[in-house]
Amino acid sequence: MGACAEPVSQLAKPLGIAALLLVAVLVLAPVLALLSRAEAGGVSAAVWPAIRFTLLQAGLSALISVALAIPLAKALARRAFFGRGLMVSLLGAPFLLPSIVAVLGLLAIWGRSGFFSDILAAFGLGPLDIYGLKGVLLAHVFFNLPLATRMLLQGWQAVPAEHFRLAAQLDLAPRARFALFDIPVLRGAAPSALLVIFMLSMSSFAVVLALGGGPKASTIELAIYQALRFEFDLASAAQLAMVQLVVGLAAAALAFHFGKAAGFGGGLGAPFQNWDKRRGPAILDAIVLVLAAAFVGLPMLAILAKGVVGLAALPPGLGAALVASLGIAAASTLLAVGLALALAQLIEASPRGRGIELFSLLLLATSPFVIGTGLFIIINPFASPFALALPITALVNAALALPIMLRILRPALSRVRQDYGQLAEGLGLSGWARFKLLTFPQIRPELGFATGLAAALSMGDLGVITLFAPPDVQTLPLLMYRLMGSYRMEAAAGVALVLVASSFGLFYLFDKGGRGAGA
Amino acid sequence: MNKFLLAAALCLPFGSVAAETLTVYTYDSFVSDWGPGPQIKAAFEAECGCTLEFVSAGDGAAVLSRLRLEGARTEADVVLGLDNALMAQARETGLFAPLATAPEGLALPVAWTDDTFVPFDWGYLAFVYDNTKLADVPDSFEALAASDLSIVIQDPRSSTPGLGLVLWVKAAYGDGVADMWQGLADNIVTVTKGWSEAYGMFLEGEADMVLSYTTSPAYHLIAEEDASKSAAQFSEGHYLQVEVAAKLASSEHQALADEFLAFITTDAFQNVIPETNWMYPATGAAVPEGFSQMISPAPVPAPLTISDTDRKAAVDEWVRVLSR
Numbered sequence: 061m062g063a064c065a066e067p068v069s070q071l072a073k074p075l076g077i078a079a080l081l082l083v084a085v086l087v088l089a090p091v092l093a094l095l096s097r098a099e100a101g102g103v104s105a106a107v108w109p110a111i112r113f114t115l116l117q118a119g120l121s122a123l124i125s126v127a128l129a130i131p132l133a134k135a136l137a138r139r140a141f142f143g144r145g146l147m148v149s150l151l152g153a154p155f156l157l158p159s160i161v162a163v164l165g166l167l168a169i170w171g172r173s174g175f176f177s178d179i180l181a182a183f184g185l186g187p188l189d190i191y192g193l194k195g196v197l198l199a200h201v202f203f204n205l206p207l208a209t210r211m212l213l214q215g216w217q218a219v220p221a222e223h224f225r226l227a228a229q230l231d232l233a234p235r236a237r238f239a240l241f242d243i244p245v246l247r248g249a250a251p252s253a254l255l256v257i258f259m260l261s262m263s264s265f266a267v268v269l270a271l272g273g274g275p276k277a278s279t280i281e282l283a284i285y286q287a288l289r290f291e292f293d294l295a296s297a298a299q300l301a302m303v304q305l306v307v308g309l310a311a312a313a314l315a316f317h318f319g320k321a322a323g324f325g326g327g328l329g330a331p332f333q334n335w336d337k338r339r340g341p342a343i344l345d346a347i348v349l350v351l352a353a354a355f356v357g358l359p360m361l362a363i364l365a366k367g368v369v370g371l372a373a374l375p376p377g378l379g380a381a382l383v384a385s386l387g388i389a390a391a392s393t394l395l396a397v398g399l400a401l402a403l404a405q406l407i408e409a410s411p412r413g414r415g416i417e418l419f420s421l422l423l424l425a426t427s428p429f430v431i432g433t434g435l436f437i438i439i440n441p442f443a444s445p446f447a448l449a450l451p452i453t454a455l456v457n458a459a460l461a462l463p464i465m466l467r468i469l470r471p472a473l474s475r476v477r478q479d480y481g482q483l484a485e486g487l488g489l490s491g492w493a494r495f496k497l498l499t500f501p502q503i504r505p506e507l508g509f510a511t512g513l514a515a516a517l518s519m520g521d522l523g524v525i526t527l528f529a530p531p532d533v534q535t536l537p538l539l540m541y542r543l544m545g546s547y548r549m550e551a552a553a554g555v556a557l558v559l560v561a562s563s564f565g566l567f568y569l570f571d572k573g574g575r576g577a578g579a
Numbered sequence: 580m581n582k583f584l585l586a587a588a589l590c591l592p593f594g595s596v597a598a599e600t601l602t603v604y605t606y607d608s609f610v611s612d613w614g615p616g617p618q619i620k621a622a623f624e625a626e627c628g629c630t631l632e633f634v635s636a637g638d639g640a641a642v643l644s645r646l647r648l649e650g651a652r653t654e655a656d657v658v659l660g661l662d663n664a665l666m667a668q669a670r671e672t673g674l675f676a677p678l679a680t681a682p683e684g685l686a687l688p689v690a691w692t693d694d695t696f697v698p699f700d701w702g703y704l705a706f707v708y709d710n711t712k713l714a715d716v717p718d719s720f721e722a723l724a725a726s727d728l729s730i731v732i733q734d735p736r737s738s739t740p741g742l743g744l745v746l747w748v749k750a751a752y753g754d755g756v757a758d759m760w761q762g763l764a765d766n767i768v769t770v771t772k773g774w775s776e777a778y779g780m781f782l783e784g785e786a787d788m789v790l791s792y793t794t795s796p797a798y799h800l801i802a803e804e805d806a807s808k809s810a811a812q813f814s815e816g817h818y819l820q821v822e823v824a825a826k827l828a829s830s831e832h833q834a835l836a837d838e839f840l841a842f843i844t845t846d847a848f849q850n851v852i853p854e855t856n857w858m859y860p861a862t863g864a865a866v867p868e869g870f871s872q873m874i875s876p877a878p879v880p881a882p883l884t885i886s887d888t889d890r891k892a893a894v895d896e897w898v899r900v901l902s903r
Contacts, residue, residue: 097648106898160776160779164780167780172784172785173784266776269737269770270780272770273768273770274764274769274770275770275898278898286736289638289641291891542607543613544778545611545774546608546857547778
């Protein structure tokens with residue numbers, strides 16, 4: 061890159077390197093820490109079925125989510141309709157649900173005494189039986205279809221509106237449109253979405269167990285939990301964590317191999333309109349949009365309905381828990397945005413960018429239990445882990461959001477460089493001025509979306525705080541689980557609603573802010 | 580954020596600054612506002628002129644893992660919330676010191692002679708159902724397996740009651756345990772990570788019965804004035820869970836820790852248990868009216884504790900049978 065006056069500012073490069081170091085520490089140090097304390101033990105052959113099932117469910121979850129996201133994202137990309145902006149934002153909601161809340165919401169619709177089973181019962185049929193692989197896939201598609209849709213939608217939105225107008229004016233055949241727009245968009249965005257969903261599904265386990273129907277649906281993550289909680293078999297936990305890393309690395313390499321950034325060039329930023337006036341596709345798009353809204357919306361409505369009843373029974377301590385959660389979310393979001401921007405710029409600028417990105421994505425394949433336990437082992441000899449609970453939780457939450465943010469921000473940054481890089485260099489625009497005048501306005505939608513996800517993810521996270529939880533600090537998810545653990549399911553549903561509403565509020569704030577008033 | 584950092588910092592033990600502080604590690608629901616923690620803290624502090632600090636870490640198994648991670652560097656003086664299934668494993672760590680005095684006035688369904696662990700409450704596992712919906716209640720595992728009733732249970736690899744169920748069926752059926760699980764397989768709707776998921780799914784109507792405790796209906800009866808939940812009594816006997824506390828050998832507050840362990844078997848501690856932890860007191864302390872309506876089964880004839888090897892073998896066998 062040397063010759064082409066790389067526009068990374070003086071400050072951005074050391075920040076990027078610091079971010080990379082942090083990633084390296086969080087990916088490698090916990091595993092090494094576990095190994096350093098490991099006594100006897102290690103994985104047995106019994107773990108093979110779990111590895112097989114993990115690959116199967118994560119692979120299918122990713123494929124189905126992305127396959128279904130294609131028509132949905134396409135419909136959202138080419139139709140302007142009332143409520144479109146809200147629908148795009150609401151698509152962020154399922155992703156933010158704590159797993160237990162999502163499971164109960166899904167069961168209210170798809171369960172043995174859920175909405176559809178009740179309808180079937182009226183005809184003397186049913187009940188529905190969703191338990192097993194199909195239940196696991198249902199839940200993972202519910203979580204991830206919206207995320208995939210948003211990631212693909214970004215691909216379509218990177219196509220300048222003028223291109224669609226031209227296509228309409230030329231009355232291009234569907235096949236030509238497919239080859240000109242859809243194929244490049246999908247090659248750019250789909251491998252990323254597949255990868256992120258594969259990795260997220262790989263480390264899911266409470267959902268997999270609850271809907272999986274039994275030990276046939278065992279994942280590597282469950283084996284890690286078992287090893288750390290019940291067996292205290294650190295060697296086996298470390299080995300399983302390495303299996304996850306290797307699988308994650310292979311998946312990331314595969315996605316990188318097939319992914320190819322789309323290059324549509326810059327447009328004039330013309331506002332988007334419905335250029336395509338043909339009736340057939342319009343009806344099809346409408347059907348897709350209604351079905352998707354129902355699939356995502358019905359369980360959300362069930363959660364809302366249960367939560368509203370629970371609002372009457374909200375416990376004391378809710379306010380403090382809300383403030384604690386917001387505080388952690390604010391700190392980790394700030395950190396995550398800084399880290400992600402710095403790292404994304406480093407990846408863009410460095411000749412080894414792809415390697416760095418691949419490595420950073422491994423954070424998604426790292427079990428939160430392993431990170432938590434590993435950090436505990438590392439910190440404990442020097443300081444009380446309780447005293448550091450909040451900073452560590454914020455840090456780990458930021459780190460866990462980082463790979464997803466990178467997958468969203470990095471393509472946007474490359475696009476800006478491809479489309480405007482030469483112009484900016486011609487103008488001698490660099491450093492902070494370049495970020496403020498060129499990069500930020502161009503990547504604003506992606507930055508808003510990514511920041512919103514980071515903030516909301518951090519609100520809902522529980523994995524790390526339970527290991528470090530200081531005695532007097534209670535976060536919203538912790539409060540919710542404590543209520544459930546003491547039979548107070550109704551109050552827990554109320555807290556869940558507050559949690560989901562505040563996570564979604566944060567997400568909406570950033571996402572909407574990114575897309576501007578008109579989007 | 581700062582406020583909370585400050586709050587966290589203030590919670591650090593300062594040792595010499597104020598009166599002695601006793602740090603007790605326990606499970607999460609013990610310290611919640613509805614758990615026994617707050618009342619017990621107030622009662623003990625009134626007696627000892629010290630500060631009692633509860634630190635929670637997930638469930639009983641997680642507490643033990645955490646102690647093992649910390650080793651002799653732990654800040655814990657006492658651990659409260661392990662159970663009989665974890666006792667052998669806990670003892671082997673060598674982290675715990677023997678009791679100064681044997682606990683007094685115990686009234687458990689079994690004889691208690693342990694020299695390290697003090698029982699603080701107990702309960703029987705049971706399948707809980709809705710008595711307004713279920714008329715034909717099974718009275719044994721055999722009847723349950725023969726029925727077409729649906730049940731939700733917890734995974735023995737991630738949950739203490741789940742582990743208890745595996746040990747229960749093992750104790751009742753010995754070598755025939757694989758056949759029994761085979762028979763139960765088609766009754767199991769699903770297996771959850773922990774108790775909360777399973778109980779939540781049961782309340783939503785996903786199954787006819789859920790693995791919980793004989794005392795679960797007492798919560799609904801007393802706290803919600805809802806008599807619709809009952810526990811099924813099984814003729815094989817029920818699995819007894821005894822929850823225990825112990826003193827860390829590494830504690831710098833040995834005398835105070837002994838005082839707390841002795842306090843556990845007094846009424847000031849025991850009277851709090853029934854309506855906060857929804858378990859039976861370890862001594863003959865009085866229980867509220869609603870508890871007398873609960874079933875009182877016999878314990879399944881089985882040793883109270885289980886070795887690491889036997890526990891692993893029982894869980895592996897369960898996984899194998901149900902994975903077929």
